Amino acid sequence: MDYEAVIGLEVHLELKTRSKIFCGCSTAFGMEPNSSCCPVCLGLPGSLPVLNRSALEMAVKAALALNCRVEGRSRFDRKNYFYPDLPKAYQISQYELPVARGGYLEIDLPGGIKRVNIERVHMEEEAGKLLHAGGSIMESDYSLVDYNRAGIPLLEIVTAPNISSGKEARLFLEELRLLLFYCDVSDCRMEEGSLRCDANISLNLPGAAMGNKVEVKNMNSFRAVEYALDYEAQRQAEILSRAGEIVQETRHWDEENRVTVSLRGKEEASDYRYFPEPDLPPLLIEESWVQELKEALPELPAHKRLRFEEQYRLDPKDVAVLTSSPELACFYEEAARHVEDYTGLANWVKGDVLRIHNDSGKAIGEMTPLALAETISLLERGEISRPVAREVLEEALVRGKNPAQVVQDRGLGRIADPGTLGPLIEKVLQENPKAVESYLQGREKALGFLVGKVMAATRGRSDPAAVNTILRDKLQNLPGKVE
Secondary structure (H helix, E strand, O other), rough: OEEEEEEEEEEEHHHHHHHOOOOOEEEEOOOOOOOOOOOHHOOOOOOOOOHHHHHHHHHHHHHHHOOOEEEOEEEOOEEEOOOOOOOOEEEEEEEOOOOOOEEEEEEEEEEEEEEEEEEEEEEOOOOEEEEEEEOOOOOOOEEEEEEHHHEEEEEEEEEEEEEEEHHHHHHHHEEEEEHHHOOOOOOOOHHHHEEEEEEEEEEEEOOOOOOOEEEEEEEHHHHHHHHHHHHHHHHHHHHHHEEEEEEOOEEEEEEEEEEEEEEEEEEOOOHHOOOOOOOOOOOOOOOHHHHHHHHHOOOHHHHHHHHHHHHHHOHHHHHHOOOOOOHHHHHHHHHHHHOOHHHHHHHHHHHHHHHHHHHOOHHHHOOOHHHHHHHHHHHHOOOOOOHHHHHHHHHHHHOOOOOHHHHHHHOOOOOOOOHHHHHHHHHHHOOOHHHHHHHHOOOOOHHHHHHHHHHOOOOOOOOOHHHHHHHHHHHOOOOOOOO
């Protein structure tokens, strides 16, 4: 039977603050276990939390970028549950009065634009981290606890259940990640745990009531989210097709075997016994401050993509690459101020600039866009060849040198002087008698081979037109030319 998947996501985002949400402990990644803790984040008796203003500011910026309504009055609550990585046996979160509600994020699907609705955006503190010895949580012999993460500020973004497939979920997460990058509220590194996603999925027949939902956890990449939800949809469909019943539970994604595994029964909100946090007063957010943050938002990805297509007349696929990070988009725009061929510039940025970035580890933001524009100008004026241009560009971007100076210092200018090319061409003719004979017998393709040999001998610095002219002249004067 043709079941419909109904999917809602809960995205946990680590905010990019230097200190924790309710204390001054560092949020730096990779510190010695249990070295960034204090009485507040460990929940010791007598300690009192104080809200980090930067965390609230980033939460509001993210909510505004998601077209949410920021609430004037918000409140923190205690979410009560016991787990070894939760030192207080409760988590300070938001339940009844989140920082923002409503909103949406649009994703581009083959059939058109789809709007994924946002139900709520709320703040909470992170728990600690369990380190499992001897395998995964299902197989470990014992676990150790690191409380460095306890108290790190989190933003939870809860979507409405209007996602229909694993692919849609992945596309939503990719667009969300890019949006948060542009807002500079998180580094979104899934490998470091700063962005995590839990998914709720249920199946129903078209027009029928929603079935029992299953929560899927432990998805450590966007691709894993897609695979896990597609697998879970198939698993539930097979059960329903046999007139079976879906158990409402939490399941663990087994990345190695590409299956979901039952972990525990799914909790209800009442199981957490939420009540207002007595150590924090209600949060009053002034509209004027919200408006200031809204006006200070950067140009967001969707608008930037549309503008790039119109202003620079670029293909949407090229635009998607160029706007894949704020730094790369800025690099392109700065270089575009100094060139006329925007499409050619896009090819340079997509190809050589990203290659140099990946090979050297040099950050895009540390590279000089003008160096690319000047390298292109040298190439267009015929002062260097394309292979040399790539070499010059790498030197200029990685070491911060002027392209013209690199050409001069390394003697990379284009060679067109007959006095210099003549001996090189003579040597190529002597070393390739078969090609010479082939040309003399009327096979023009042999000339291209010989030109290539000369270009290779000069590492691409020879002027192809000059090489071609001198070669033809020398070959015409050899005996045996077929007229």
